[in-house]
Amino acid sequence: MSDRKPIYLDYSATTPVDPRVAQKMIPFLTEDYGNPASRSHPYGWTAEKAVENAREEVAKLVNADPREIVWTSGATESNNLAIKGAAHFYAEGKGKHIITAATEHKAVLDTVRELEREGYEATYLQPEADGLIAIEKFKAAIRPDTVLASIMLVNNEIGVIQDIEALGNVCRANNVIFHVDAAQATGKVVIDLEKLPVDLMSFSAHKTYGPKGVGALYVRRKPRIRIEAQMHGGGHERGMRSGTLATHQIAGMGEAFRIAREEMASENERIRMLRDRLLHGLLDIEETYVNGDLDHRVPHNLNVSFNFVEGESLIMAIKGIAVSSGSACTSASLEPSYVLRALGRSDELAHSSIRFSIGRFTTEADVDYTIDLLKSKIDKLRELSPLWEMFKDGIDLSKVEWAEH
C-alpha cells in the first residue's frame, strides 16, 4: 500500500480552500489587520472596504442587494438566526406553527426542535421516494398559524434540488415567512433572489471553496423581513448579528463566491461529465441503486446503495477514496441516514449507501480509479456474503423465515 492520501470525493462535507481564496485571505491576516468597526483610522477603513467588497460578491452570486447580506460564523448560525429570529419576531402576529422537511440538515431540524421546546408546533414533511417535497402536501400542511417554513435548496446527502419557486409562492400566498438553507447550493445551481419568493437564505463559505467558520444570511429588504438577533453586543451588521467581523474570513468567502459566479457554468459541465462517468461505472455493478431523483439534482452528488454489502465494511474496504456514508455531521453515529429512511429506503439499503461528492479538483483518473476500486471490493465483499449467495441462487429473501436465536 502506498502512502498516498486517498482520493477526496467528499466535497459535500467540506471543500478544500481554493488557492485563489487563500491568497485573498492572507493579506488580511498579516498587514491589513484592522477592526472594520474602528472608524477612526485607516487600519479599520481598509478592513471595512474589504468586508463591503465581499458583501457585494456574495450578493452578486445570488442576485441580491448587498444590504441584504448579514455575516455569520457559518450556515449553522445562519439557520439558527433565520429560524429562531423570524419565529420569535413574527410569532405574536402570526402564530407558532413551523413547517420543515424530514430531510433537512440537522442545523434546521435541531433548531426547529428547540422551538418546539419553547412551545412552537412543527410539521416535518416526508419527501416523496425521489427526495422531493410534493407541492400539494406542502400546501396542505399550511395552517392559519403557520409563521415560517424552512426547506433546503439542495440536499446535502442526495443532492436533490427542491422547487423553491413553487414552495415560495405557496408561502407568499399564505403570508408565511420562507427560509431556504442554500449551504449546499451556491456555485452549483443558479440562485436569483430577485425572482425567487424567498425571505431568508443561509449560505456557507466552506462548501464553496471558501474558509470554514464564515457564512451569511440573506434577509430580504423588499418586502422587509425582520428577525430577532441571536447574538447581542456592539450592534454590528445593523444589529442583526454582533461580533467583530473576521475580515480575512469574509474576504475569503467573497472571493470564493466570485469564483463560483464566474466559473459555475463551465465547472458544472465538467463535473456533470465526471458524475455521469461515475454513475455509469457504478451502475455496471449488479444490485446498485441511486438514492434521490437524478434529474432534479446537482451534478456534484451521487448517492448510491450497494445491496448485499454492509456499509461499514464497504467504507473500511475502500480506504483509497474519502467518501461518506450518511452526512458528515452525523457520521459519527452508526444510525442509518435519516434522509434515506425518509425516502422510504429499507435499513439494509440505507446502511449500504455511499455518498460520492465531486468537486473542482476531481479528475477523470480519480473517477476511473473509484469505479475500479468499487467494482473489485464489492465483488470481494459479496463473495463473503451468504445473503448474496442466496440471492444468486434465486431465493426471494423477503420471503425467508429467519430462525430466532
Add this chain to the structure above:
Amino acid sequence: MNTVYFDHNSTTALKPQVLQAMLPWLSQTAGNATSRHIYGRNVRDAVEAARKQIAECVGVQASQVVFTSGGTEANNFAVKGITANLTPTQILVSAIEHPCVSRPAQSLAWHDWQVQSIKTNAQGVIDLADAEEKLNTRTGLVSVMLANNETGAIQPIAELAALTRYKGALLHTDAVQAFGKLAVNFETLGVHAMTISSHKIGGPVGIGALILDKRLDIAPLLHGGGQERGLRSGTENVAGIVGFAEACKLAAQTLKTRSSAQTTLRDELEIGLHDLNAVIFGQQAQRLPNTSFFAIPNIEGETLVTALDKAGYAVASGSACSSDSTEPSHVLLAMGVESDLARSAVRVSLGESSTESEVQGFLKALQQEVKRLKGLNAVAA
C-alpha cells in the same frame, strides 16, 4: 508614511508563527472534523491538540473548552445559556461590561429576569460592597469582566467569586481583554464560565472560546450537528482554532517580558500626558500594562483621534464596537466622569511591537495637535 498602531485592545496583528500554523489548514487540505476518513481525522486531531493547548494556558482540562466564533458569541452563550437552565430570578452585571454581556443580560428582562447593575468606583473598579448588598439567595448569575477594555482596570473577580459562592450564585467573567495580558487561571479565579478571544492576543479574528466548569449546566446557543459535545453546533473553524492555540502558547511565553516592557512604556507615556494636563482614567486602579485611557479637557476625543490619525498614529476614542456612535463612553459615565470630559476620552493601547521612540513620537504629535486644536477653539470662542 507608516501609521503607528496604538489600538491593540481593538484588535492586534496576527503573529507570523500563528500564520504559519494556520496555513496548512487554509491550503488545499480539505476535511470536515466530523468525517471519519483520514482527511476528517487529521482535522479532528488538529482541533483536539489545539483544545488541549488552550486548556493548559488557562489551567483547565481540554473537555472544558468550547470553541465559538469569538468573544461576542461566547459572552452571549454564557449569559443566555446559563440562565436558560435556571428559574428566572436575578442577574447581576457590572456597569462597565461590554455590550455583548450587558445586552444579552438586558434581554433576559423579557423572560422575567430581574436585571441589576453592580456599581463601580471612580477608578473603574467594581464596588464589592455594592455587589454584596445586591447579591441574595435569588441571584442566579453574576457576570463581571476580568479587565475593562477601555480603562484596562482589573476587576476583583476572585474576591467576587467568594461572595457569589456564599450566596450560591453562578459567576461568569469576560476575560477577553485580560487574557494574554495577565496570567489567567480559571480555577484560581473561581468562576463557572470564562470568555476568551483569539484576535486580542495575536491570533485570528473569528474564533474564541467559553471555558466551563465541569459541573455547569449550560444550554447551547446554536443547534445543529452537535459539535463541541452538543454545546456549539457548526463545522469547526480548524484554521482559526489552530491559530488561536498557537497565539495562546506564544502569549504565555512572552507574558512576563512583554508585561514589564509595556508597563515601562505606558508609564513614560503617562508622564508625558501629565505634562499636557491630561486626565488619566483609572490610573490608581490595578490596570492592564498596555492601556492608557485619558482626556485632554475641552478637546473632543473624536477630533483628536482624527487629527492624530493624520499625524500617523492610530488610537481609539471609545471602544471600537461603539465608535459608530457619538455617545460618551458608558464606562466613564459609570465611573462618575462628567459627560463633557468623557467626550474627550482617547485610548492608547500598546502592543508587543510598540517602542519607546513610537511613544515619544506620539507625545510630540499629541502636543502639536493639542496646541493647534486649542488655538482653533480660541478663535471659535
